[in-house]
Amino acid sequence: MNEQLFFKKLNNLCTSKEIFYFLSSLEVMSDTMASGALQRICEIEVDDNGLRNPGVLENEVFRALCFQFEFESSKLSNTGLLNALQALIKLRIDPQSTLMASLVSESEERLGKGQLTAEHLCALGESLLELEGPSCATLEQIVNHMQEKDIERWSPREIVVVYKILQVTVREGKQCQNLLNRLNSVTLRTVSQLSPNFASVILNSLVVLHQTRAVPLVTALCKHSVKHVPYFTDHELVNVLEAFLYFGQKVQSFTEALERHVPKSILTMHPQTVSRVMQYCCKKMILSKPIFDAVAERFISDADRLTTDQIAAYIIPFGTLNYPPPSASSLFRKLETVLHTRLRHFQPHTLLNLLHSCVLIQRYPVNFLPKIFSPYFLQKLQAQPPGLNRVVMSQLTQLFLTVTLECPFYEGPKLLSKYQVKAFPTLHSSPDVHLFKRVKTGLLYLLKKRIYFASEVSTPYFYVVDIEIKLDEEGFVLPAAQLEEVHRRIALCVDGQNRFCAHSHNLLGEEAIKQRHLQLLGYEVVQIPFFEIENIQNTRKMADYLHKKIFPSTYGLSE
Numbered sequence: 087m088n089e090q091l092f093f094k095k096l097n098n099l100c101t102s103k104e105i106f107y108f109l110s111s112l113e114v115m116s117d118t119m120a121s122g123a124l125q126r127i128c129e130i131e132v133d134d135n136g137l138r139n140p141g142v143l144e145n146e147v148f149r150a151l152c153f154q155f156e157f158e159s160s161k162l163s164n165t166g167l168l169n170a171l172q173a174l175i176k177l178r179i180d181p182q183s184t185l186m187a188s189l190v191s192e193s194e195e196r197l198g199k200g201q202l203t204a205e206h207l208c209a210l211g212e213s214l215l216e217l218e219g220p221s222c223a224t225l226e227q228i229v230n231h232m233q234e235k236d237i238e239r240w241s242p243r244e245i246v247v248v249y250k251i252l253q254v255t256v257r258e259g260k261q262c263q264n265l266l267n268r269l270n271s272v273t274l275r276t277v278s279q280l281s282p283n284f285a286s287v288i289l290n291s292l293v294v295l296h297q298t299r300a301v302p303l304v305t306a307l308c309k310h311s312v313k314h315v316p317y318f319t320d321h322e323l324v325n326v327l328e329a330f331l332y333f334g335q336k337v338q339s340f341t342e343a344l345e346r347h348v349p350k351s352i353l354t355m356h357p358q359t360v361s362r363v364m365q366y367c368c369k370k371m372i373l374s375k376p377i378f379d380a381v382a383e384r385f386i387s388d389a390d391r392l393t394t395d396q397i398a399a400y401i402i403p404f405g406t407l408n409y410p411p412p413s414a415s416s417l418f419r420k421l422e423t424v425l426h427t428r429l430r431h432f433q434p435h436t437l438l439n440l441l442h443s444c445v446l447i448q449r450y451p452v453n454f455l456p457k458i459f460s461p462y463f464l465q466k467l468q469a470q471p472p473g474l475n476r477v478v479m480s481q482l483t484q485l486f487l488t489v490t491l492e493c494p495f496y497e498g499p500k501l502l503s504k505y506q507v508k509a510f511p512t513l514h515s516s517p518d519v520h521l522f523k524r525v526k527t528g529l530l531y532l533l534k535k536r537i538y539f540a541s542e543v544s545t546p547y548f549y550v551v552d553i554e555i556k557l558d559e560e561g562f563v564l565p566a567a568q569l570e571e572v573h574r575r576i577a578l579c580v581d582g583q584n585r586f587c588a589h590s591h592n593l594l595g596e597e598a599i600k601q602r603h604l605q606l607l608g609y610e611v612v613q614i615p616f617f618e619i620e621n622i623q624n625t626r627k628m629a630d631y632l633h634k635k636i637f638p639s640t641y642g643l644s645e
Contacts, residue, residue: 087112092119102127102139106147117158117166120151124173132176143177156185159192164202167193168209175216190217194224197231204235208247220254229255233265242276245269246284249291256295270300277306282314286322289329298333308335315343316351320359327366338589341372349380357392360384361399368403371594373587375411378404382411389424394432397424398440405443407587408595418449425454434466435478442481445488446595448602455489456498458482464505479507483548484599491606510548510600517542517552518582521616525580528628529553533563540566547607549600553578555636576636577609582616591617612636 092115099105109115109123127148131138142148155162155170162170171189179186193210196202202210211228218224229251240248248269256262273288280288289307292300311318311326318326330340348355348363364381367374385392385400392400401421404410411417421444432440441451441458457463459482468474486501522541529539533555543554556564559573585597593601601611612635622628 087115089116089119093122096123096126099126100130102131102142102145105130106145109147109151117155117162118169120154121166121169121173124151124170124177128173128176137178143179152179152185156188159188162192164196164206167196168206168213171213172209175213181217186217190214197224197227200231202231204232204237204240205244207232207235208240208244211251212247215250215254225251225255229262229265233262237268237272240272242279242281242284245273245276246287249288249295253291253294266295266297270297270303274303274306277303277310280307280310282311282317282322283319285311285314286318286325290325293325293329293332301333304329304333304335308333308337308340312337312339312343315340315347320356324359324362327362331366331369336370341370341374345374345376348377352380352384357388357396361396364399364403368406371407371586371588373407373409373590373592375409378407378409379411379413382413382417386413386416386420389420394428394436397421398432398436402439402443405446405449405595408447408593408598410447410449414447414449418444422451422453425451429454429457434463434470435472438467438478438481442485443595445485445492446599448492450489450493452489452493452496452498455485455496458485459499459501474505476507476511479505480510480548483507484510487548487603488599491603507548509544509550516584517580518584518616521582521619522552522580524619524622524628525553525578525614525632527625528632531625531629532632537565537567538563545604545607547603549604551577551604551609552580561639575609577604577611578614578636579611580614586615591615 092112095108096105099108105123105127115123127142131142137143152174155174159167167189171186171193174186174189175181190213193213197207197210207228211225214222214224214228232248237245237248252262252266252269256266270292277285285307289304289311292304292307297304308326308330315323329335330337344363348360352360360381363377366372367377381400382404385397389397389400401417404417429437437454438458441454444451464474464482467478472478482501483506486506489496526539526541530536533539538555540554541552543551545551554566555576555578556566556568556572557574557576558564558571561574564572579597579601581593581597585594586592587594601613605611614632614635619628619631622631
């Protein structure tokens with residue numbers, strides 16, 4: 087029987103029993119046909135959990151095939167040898183058996199003699215990765231041979247295998263950057279042909295290999311990933327999300343695809359995948375209400391089965407992006423229940439981040455603050471990285487300020503002054519320089535003299551006010567340096583896009599709590615958001631806008 091007819095019949099067989107019967111009816115077959123039969127048995131009998139029917143390995147026809155492969159390995163064609171090796175690995179044949187040792191030894195001998203084509207190098211590399219793992223010394227030898235090959239016509243599958251091998255053999259891609267550059271260039275031309283799995287694997291490899299200069303390829307892969315979002319496995323989606331974060335990619339259509347996919351699939355998604363989705367949204371400042379609402383519902387039903395890190399990953403973005411979902415009361419009631427039962431299981435910094443995120447959206451963890459402010463807990467914070475750095479001390483200080491201003495009934499321990507910062511760091515809240523300059527120019531036009539307002543004013547309450555204006559009892563503007571007879575203080579918050587969620591008019595949590603606290607501390611807070619002033623063309627119109635915004639009852643002051 088010729089090979090073409092053989093493979094046509096083989097691929098129509100649906101059970102290993104049928105395959106063995108078919109093979110036993112043949113008087114002669116080539117090694118390529120025999121290895122193809124082993125691969126077809128793999129397709130039928132092997133799934134994600136391994137070999138479905140171990141009895142296959144005891145079949146007489148199967149054992150006869152293995153006997154021939156073991157004792158005639160030197161006579162096999164490269165294709166027959168390497169296809170058989172791949173199939174037997176998938177069938178979980180003992181790696182220490184004489185059969186596997188014979189096939190691996192023969193493959194490595196042919197590798198050393200330079201007898202393997204690019205396709206065969208990929209097949210051998212994939213087999214050795216599976217069989218011996220990343221520590222296999224032969225993998226570097228394979229990479230060296232690959233550098234000499236013409237990779238222009240490699241198939242997507244071969245490209246993926248090479249990325250996998252390079253990922254485990256090359257540190258930071260330095261030794262083989264020339265091969266990587268060629269590979270990246272070839273891959274760019276094949277992006278549209280890549281399956282969800284291949285796209286995910288390549289993106290993961292580019293992250294591991296620190297290919298920050300392969301911008302065209304990364305951009306193309308990220309855009310290509312959009313259509314695959316519904317088809318990624320959990321592991322593949324995590325790889326893609328991590329690549330988006332690592333390379334700083336922003337693809338609005340990818341976010342939209344996530345918004346369609348996550349709410350529909352959240353009940354079957356692994357909690358770690360949901361965590362990564364929320365971390366992606368949080369780091370990209372993407373407030374996706376469909377995703378957040380679905381995650382809130384999932385948390386309410388599944389919180390008891392989540393790890394402490396997953397609990398934090400689910401909840402922290404709600405505070406960071408200043409979004410209480412429709413189910414907020416049930417969500418935080420469930421969180422409080424979980425904290426009561428599992429508080430001691432949380433790592434100190436994870437717990438602090440979690441509780442701090444709650445106060446950003448006015449959820450007050452007063453029952454747990456005595457623990458946070460205790461000397462024992464503070465010592466544990468100090469002992470674990472990142473220790474008591476400025477960000478950590480700012481979170482502690484803001485928790486303390488929150489209970490002081492918003493929870494007057496709290497009578498637990500206070501935060502000692504040595505753990506308090508003098509001013510909160512401005513992670514996302516530094517003023518937009520261009521916007522800030524335009525507002526100050528408009529104010530100068532309005533108030534006539536620069537002495538009547540101060541910018542970037544440090545307060546005794548840890549916050550920095552963008553612009554402060556002081557008024558006396560009759561409502562007249564006082565010089566900014568004057569300390570007596572100050573009846574009212576106006577805090578102008580010049581809110582650029584960096585203080586809002588991406589593509590949104592929703593203030594970030596750290597800016598929302600600042601404005602809330604400034605009001606409680608006696609300031610009249612006037613928000614100057616970027617979207618109200620970005621189209622104001624000249625200084626006079628800016629002054630007019632500021633006048634109406636700051637002094638609505640004294641219109642005409644600048645006349």
